[in-house]
Amino acid sequence: MRILFINAINPFLEVQYRFPQLGLGYLAASLRRHFHNIQIRIVDRDVEKELDEYKPDIVGITAVSQNYGYAKQYAKLAKRRLVPVIMGGIHISALPQTMTEDMDYAVMGEGEETIVELVDALTTHRPLKHIKGVYRDGGGSLNLTQPREFIEPLDSIPFPARDLLKTGRFGNIFSSRGCPYTCAFCASTRYWNKLRFFSAEYVVAEIKEMVEKYGAKRISFYDDLMIADKKRLEKMVDLIQREPVLNKIKFGINARANLITDHTAQILKAMHVTSVGMGLESGNERTLRYLKGGSVSVDDNYNAVKTLHRYGIAANASFIIGNPDETREEILDTLKFIKTSGLNFVDTFFLTPLPGTPVWEEAKRRGLVSDDMDWNRLNIYHAKDPIIMSERIGRDELLKLHRRFETARLQIAARTAWTHPLFPAMVKAGMANVANAFRRATCSPQCQ
Numbered sequence: 001m002r003i004l005f006i007n008a009i010n011p012f013l014e015v016q017y018r019f020p021q022l023g024l025g026y027l028a029a030s031l032r033r034h035f036h037n038i039q040i041r042i043v044d045r046d047v048e049k050e051l052d053e054y055k056p057d058i059v060g061i062t063a064v065s066q067n068y069g070y071a072k073q074y075a076k077l078a079k080r081r082l083v084p085v086i087m088g089g090i091h092i093s094a095l096p097q098t099m100t101e102d103m104d105y106a107v108m109g110e111g112e113e114t115i116v117e118l119v120d121a122l123t124t125h126r127p128l129k130h131i132k133g134v135y136r137d138g139g140g141s142l143n144l145t146q147p148r149e150f151i152e153p154l155d156s157i158p159f160p161a162r163d164l165l166k167t168g169r170f171g172n173i174f175s176s177r178g179c180p181y182t183c184a185f186c187a188s189t190r191y192w193n194k195l196r197f198f199s200a201e202y203v204v205a206e207i208k209e210m211v212e213k214y215g216a217k218r219i220s221f222y223d224d225l226m227i228a229d230k231k232r233l234e235k236m237v238d239l240i241q242r243e244p245v246l247n248k249i250k251f252g253i254n255a256r257a258n259l260i261t262d263h264t265a266q267i268l269k270a271m272h273v274t275s276v277g278m279g280l281e282s283g284n285e286r287t288l289r290y291l292k293g294g295s296v297s298v299d300d301n302y303n304a305v306k307t308l309h310r311y312g313i314a315a316n317a318s319f320i321i322g323n324p325d326e327t328r329e330e331i332l333d334t335l336k337f338i339k340t341s342g343l344n345f346v347d348t349f350f351l352t353p354l355p356g357t358p359v360w361e362e363a364k365r366r367g368l369v370s371d372d373m374d375w376n377r378l379n380i381y382h383a384k385d386p387i388i389m390s391e392r393i394g395r396d397e398l399l400k401l402h403r404r405f406e407t408a409r410l411q412i413a414a415r416t417a418w419t420h421p422l423f424p425a426m427v428k429a430g431m432a433n434v435a436n437a438f439r440r441a442t443c444s445p446q447c448q
Contacts, residue, residue: 001037001123003028004056007044008063008071015381016067017044019172019220023062023089023111025160030112031119033158042164047074051081058122060115061103062089065187065355066378068098075102084122086115090191094356096134096144098371105135109191110177112157114148150194155202162214171216175203175236179224181256183279183292185320188224190356195228200235204243211245220252227255227264237271250274257304258296265311275314275344278304282319283337284330290323291351298337305341314344314416321405322350322390322398324362331393331401338408344416348405349380350398351389363389 005024009016021044028040043050051059059078063071068091075085079102087099088107096106105128107114114133121128128135132148151157154177162171178192198206210216227233240246252275253268260276268276280301281291288296301317308315319338321331338346353363363369368387377387388395 001035001058001119002039002054002056003031003041003058003060003119004050004054005040005042006047006050006059006061006071006074007042008061008067008074009044010067010070010376010379011045013379013381017166019170019222020162020165020167021062022160022165022172022174022222024060025162025165026112026157027060027088027115028161028164029158030116032161034116035119040161040164048077051077051083056083058086058119059083060086060088062087063091064089065091065094065375066380068375072100072102075100078102086118088115090187091355092134093191094187094354095371099134099136103136106133108133109148109193110151112151150196152196154196154198159206159209162210167210167214167216169215169217170220171210171214171218172220172222173203173206173210174198174222175226176223176228180228181225181292181295183281184358185291185351185354186224187354187356192224195225197229197232200232200239203236204239204246207240207246207249208243211249216249218250218252221254223254225256225259226253227259227268230264230267233264233267233271237267240271248272252277254278255304256296257300260304260307262307262310265307265313268313269311273313275316276308277316277318280304280317280319280337282321282330282334283341284326284333287323287326287330287334290325291320301337302341305343309342315342316345317343317347319346319348319405320351321348321401322388322393324389324391326390327392328397328401335401335405335408338405338412343412346405346409346412348402348409350386350402352378352380353387353389354378359389363387 005028007021007024024042028042031038031040041050041054061071061074071087078085084104085102086105086107087103088111092099092106093108096108099106105118107118114131117131121131129145132146134144136143176195176197178195179189180195182189207219210219249272251271251273253273254277257278257280282288283298285298288298305315319334321334351359353360353369360369377385388398390398
């Protein structure tokens with residue numbers, strides 16, 4: 001049995017393939033655990049060639065919403081070759097009704113257990129109605145089965161099959177799933193629904209495998225909020241310090257400004273964390289309340305940057321402009337914050353309505369998005385026709401304002417280029433536009 005997993009990305013955007021798609025790695029590892037006569041390949045380009053040469057028995061496709069157009073193309077290619085197609089990932093979980101006639105089944109939400117049951121049923125020709133998830137029956141109607149319970153404990157999931165992925169000196173890892181906060185724009189919170197952690201022992205064992213087996217030198221945690229459990233974080237640091245092979249490994253993480261304290265920064269410093277990425281979002285209190293529900297303040301944002309710098313840790317941040325009621329003056333408050341806070345690297349995006357979020361529902365109510373749209377318009381980096389949520393500022397003026405943020409980003413990048421932990425790799429790779437290289441290097445899974 002041959003399975004081809006396709007990570008539907010924009011192959012022309014390096015930011016989307018800098019790090020491997022661990023979600024498919026987890027699925028592959030789970031299938032290997034249950035099936036011994038199975039071959040699996042994971043690709044993100046040259047899909048038609050892979051279909052013809054590999055000749056899979058089953059195709060699985062994952063996609064975020066901005067890349068769903070690519071997923072639809074790949075499903076059509078597979079269906080022309082009479083190969084059953086399984087969809088998965090954050091987009092189809094939020095909008096299962098967008099399945100096309102070329103897609104046979106969809107895995108809703110967490111997929112490690114569902115994919116095993118689905119593949120078993122397909123290969124033994126057993127009925128699918130008892131499998132928890134979503135599938136399309138022979139008549140073309142959408143059938144939703146019972147929702148699947150979350151996997152507990154997460155440690156029961158095998159390490160992702162990194163031998164099938166592009167793994168090297170700069171690796172990525174997940175140590176948790178979910179986030180306790182509910183920011184208005186965040187699709188990840190709605191996808192995972194609850195916060196769960198891999199144990200400290202599991203995480204450090206996975207880190208050790210990455211170092212010993214794949215030669216990792218720097219590892220980025222792609223969790224939404226890996227520092228949420230301080231006791232687990234402290235235990236991870238203790239276990240890492242006990243392993244001589246891990247003593248020289250550098251780490252990068254994502255965090256929230258309101259959780260960055262002196263104590264937390266001390267722990268991160270002891271762990272050899274050299275950079276922290278934060279979604280600071282705004283330098284204006286009213287805008288922050290809209291985006292983050294009052295869970296963080298502008299003072300929290302300033303203090304987080306200062307605290308990280310006191311411990312020699314780079315502070316990277318992303319910002320959002322253009323929410324429906326935001327004024328020009330409030331947007332300029334954010335620009336002032338960027339210029340005065342001392343951040344090492346920054347990115348600023350338009351508020352983008354992602355499926356499953358309150359912002360999506362608002363955009364849908366206003367007729368700005370639909371279940372049948374040009375999904376590339378949700379691409380926060382290179383959308384040719386971005387969706388503008390602002391009701392107070394016109395498109396042309398908002399685009400002009402964004403150019404001022406881009407200028408500030410370039411100025412900061414020019415000052416801090418050499419300090420970036422991945423700078424040597426960027427130079428070696430011949431990336432002429434250093435600012436764009438920073439953007440790619442510090443991008444989180446959500447922005448991909």
